[in-house]
Amino acid sequence: MNKIYRLNLINSMTGYKPANLIGTQSKEKNTNLAIISSVVHLGSNPPLLGFILRPAVVPRHTYSNIKETGFFTINHVHANFVDNAHYTSAKFDEQVSEFDSCEFSREYLDDFPAPFVKESKLKIGLNFLEEYEIGANKTIFVIGEIQSIYMPKEILKENGDVNLNAIHDVCISGLNNYHEVNQIGEFKYARPGKKPENLLKR
Amino acid sequence: MNKIYRLNLINSMTGYKPANLIGTQSKEKNTNLAIISSVVHLGSNPPLLGFILRPAVVPRHTYSNIKETGFFTINHVHANFVDNAHYTSAKFDEQVSEFDSCEFSREYLDDFPAPFVKESKLKIGLNFLEEYEIGANKTIFVIGEIQSIYMPKEILKENGDVNLNAIHDVCISGLNNYHEVNQIGEFKYARPGKKPENLLKR
Numbered sequence: 001m002n003k004i005y006r007l008n009l010i011n012s013m014t015g016y017k018p019a020n021l022i023g024t025q026s027k028e029k030n031t032n033l034a035i036i037s038s039v040v041h042l043g044s045n046p047p048l049l050g051f052i053l054r055p056a057v058v059p060r061h062t063y064s065n066i067k068e069t070g071f072f073t074i075n076h077v078h079a080n081f082v083d084n085a086h087y088t089s090a091k092f093d094e095q096v097s098e099f100d101s102c103e104f105s106r107e108y109l110d111d112f113p114a115p116f117v118k119e120s121k122l123k124i125g126l127n128f129l130e131e132y133e134i135g136a137n138k139t140i141f142v143i144g145e146i147q148s149i150y151m152p153k154e155i156l157k158e159n160g161d162v163n164l165n166a167i168h169d170v171c172i173s174g175l176n177n178y179h180e181v182n183q184i185g186e187f188k189y190a191r192p193g194k195k196p197e198n199l200l201k202r
Numbered sequence: 203m204n205k206i207y208r209l210n211l212i213n214s215m216t217g218y219k220p221a222n223l224i225g226t227q228s229k230e231k232n233t234n235l236a237i238i239s240s241v242v243h244l245g246s247n248p249p250l251l252g253f254i255l256r257p258a259v260v261p262r263h264t265y266s267n268i269k270e271t272g273f274f275t276i277n278h279v280h281a282n283f284v285d286n287a288h289y290t291s292a293k294f295d296e297q298v299s300e301f302d303s304c305e306f307s308r309e310y311l312d313d314f315p316a317p318f319v320k321e322s323k324l325k326i327g328l329n330f331l332e333e334y335e336i337g338a339n340k341t342i343f344v345i346g347e348i349q350s351i352y353m354p355k356e357i358l359k360e361n362g363d364v365n366l367n368a369i370h371d372v373c374i375s376g377l378n379n380y381h382e383v384n385q386i387g388e389f390k391y392a393r394p395g396k397k398p399e400n401l402l403k404r
Binding site: 001003004005006007008009010011012013014015016017018019020037038039040041042043044045046047048049050052054074076077079082083084086087088089090091092093096101102122124129130132134135136137139141143145146149156157159160161162164165169170171173174175176177178179180181182183184185186187188189190191192195196197198 | 203205206207208209210211212213214215216217218219220221222239240241242243244245246247248249250251252254256276278279281284285286288289290291292293294295298303304324326331332334336337338339341343345347348351358359361362363364366367371372373375376377378379380381382383384385386387388389390391392393394397398399400
């Protein structure tokens with residue numbers, strides 16, 4: 001199997017992946033922005049998210065900035081800027097900020113010490129909590145705790161659910177494919193004895 | 203913040219999540235099936251996937267079966283059975299197999315020692331490789347290596363990419379929302395100096 005073929009195939013195996021931009025800066029305030037498709041929910045109380053950093057693939061600056069400052073942001077990717085978001089995956093020189101070269105605007109909110117992406121409608125500020133180096137391939141699983149969430153209040157439902165369709169969040173398959181998303185099912189918490197009813201089909 | 207509200211809100215923060223059914227069996231061949239939205243790509247060579255098990259939420263049988271036999275399957279969820287897939291999240295008694303109560307068919311392929319889901323068009327057999335207990339909340343990050351992949355050959359593109367749209371794979375938001383997916387962007391590997399062109403818009 002050639003390398004690109006294998007990369008595309010194995011990257012397709014998870015199914016659809018979330019599309020997020022991770023924003024960081026160094027102590028000298030050099031900013032970095034990287035698209036990451038491996039953000040995963042770890043728990044709600046405390047509110048924890050994790051993501052995988054593959055040092056050979058993702059610019060190391062994201063990792064070194066997180067370790068240097070202890071903070072990073074996660075910013076959802078919307079359909080209207082998938083091209084610029086994908087462009088952050090290019091291996092830019094260290095001196096270049098992807099905010100500039102990929103046409104994103106830095107946004108600093110409430111003195112949080114990492115840059116948010118102004119163009120993103122759902123932005124999360126996190127502090128670094130833990131990291132695990134995976135024995136099998138030396139990737140790093142980085143874990144952060146949510147400190148702040150910014151989003152339009154119209155997309156927050158009464159039950160705490162967020163309407164990601166309304167802000168045109170996208171998902172990724174493989175390495176290079178971006179997709180728009182439309183809800184087809186909404187269920188209640190499932191309990192034994194009764195197959196859950198699709199509330200959208202009532 | 204009440205508990206359900208917090209669960210819904212924090213589970214929405216990653217963006218869209220993949221929808222997969224994890225199939226396992228005990229040494230006595232008692233089978234188990236659980237929907238998991240935390241499958242993540244860890245690397246392509248060796249081909250590694252991971253997922254998060256929250257012992258308080260997911261039936262422990264998935265974990266104990268994996269540890270007992272060393273094998274599990276990952277099966278993609280399609281739009282036509284999101285209701286049955288969601289139903290596997292109910293806390294069934296230990297003696298009950300979700301294959302039966304949620305109307306899925308066990309499928310054994312090439313003597314692989316864990317059950318696949320017959321209704322799923324993309325099925326992956328994995329062997330257990332490593333686990334990490336996350337200090338902050340005692341969840342477990344389980345890592346497996348891909349041993350086998352089954353899918354219709356029509357969805358495998360020349361470059362190794364897989365057309366997940368064609369088999370109606372879905373994604374999840376929050377805990378209870380299921381979505382269909384349509385491709386809007388396809389890019390080449392990004393390189394500095396030239397913003398990637400959306401090949402679907404040519």
